[in-house]
Amino acid sequence: MSPAEETTASPTGLRARKKQRRYEAISETAIALFLEKGFEKVSVAEVAAAAEISKPTLFRYFASKEDLVLHRFADHEDEAARTVADRPAGLTALDALHHHFLDGLERHDPVTGLNDAEGVLAFHRLLYGTPSLVARLYGYQDRSEQALATALLDAHGGNPLEARLAAAQIVAVHRILAEETWRRVSAGEPVDEVGRAAVTAANRAFDQLRTGLTRYA
Template sequence: MTEPGLRERKKRRMYETLSEVAIRLFLEKGFDAVSVAEIAAAAEVSKPTLFRYFPAKEDLVLYRIADHEDEAARVVVESGEAPLVALRRHFLDGLERGDPVTGLSDHPQVLAFHRLLYGTPSLVARAHGHIERQEAALAVVLGGDLDARLAAGQIIAVRRILAMENWRRIAEGEAVEDVRRDAVVAAERAFGVLADGLPWLR
């Protein structure tokens, strides 16, 4: 794969810097208490520059999870296995690793980020676009027709709901290892239901 050029690397660093500065301020003061002007000043850029990278304030937060938008699609393409086999294995591996995407992480920064994301109505609303892009990317690799779109919607919903349940329990103070045992059982059951309803993907 071709390495990104200097211009692309600089652009990527700017995205990362702006997002990191914004999230730090949001965690310190609350999303609604921080202005775009304050973020721009802290990042030492102008407001127009910030808006060139992030058209909406919410996008500064969602950038952190943007690289997961095509994750399910990549898993299917790269595995060589049946789609549900590959996605089930990937999710279970994530539970084993404590991947934050599965909700099974008690790292303070991860918990704080999730509280910010799920506790801010405008971020929750904006995140629907993130979910739709996940579904669209997965639907393409599953065939792109109506059946593929219906299947992708179900798969992405299952992954999201499983992760949300794990995050909720850990945020309420349960130990990761206690949650992990139930999370594995729940994931196995959920992917089993998907396999029963989507036999052409198993």
């Protein structure tokens, strides 16, 4: 943002950006401590001290210790729903989600699991190696399903139960593909090789979503 834009920006917008920066700073401080010492060995009070805020202030930003880590997923919670809502005219919801996932693999987006940067691998080890974080992650996935179900209803109609069942299957496909890709990358397999396999797996998974579970019918 230019100085002129900064000057003319509304106070509300400036406050929102300042609050977002504070969210991110506190979260990154916490994650650095968790990676260094382990999630269970770091107290909320220690995080607050490192972030130079009080414990009550920290809880005004984050409802739980787990949310300090999962803040990184906040932007992804309604990503599938936004992909459907913002898709180009003439593109089905499922095709839009398929293309979006493949684009993420091409970018080596950490959320796809296809990223071997040490910081990303360490974060995923922290996440998947901490039971309370895994449990909390399911709450994010549930909200992602609900948002996607609403977007699917808006896009293609149907009934709420049908849309929720479809959303659950789509979110599960995203999660399982990402976890399998991360598992292979974290085991030391070459990213290029894993990436090719991930694209093939994604194509097969979305084909299965398109045709239904006929194999098991």
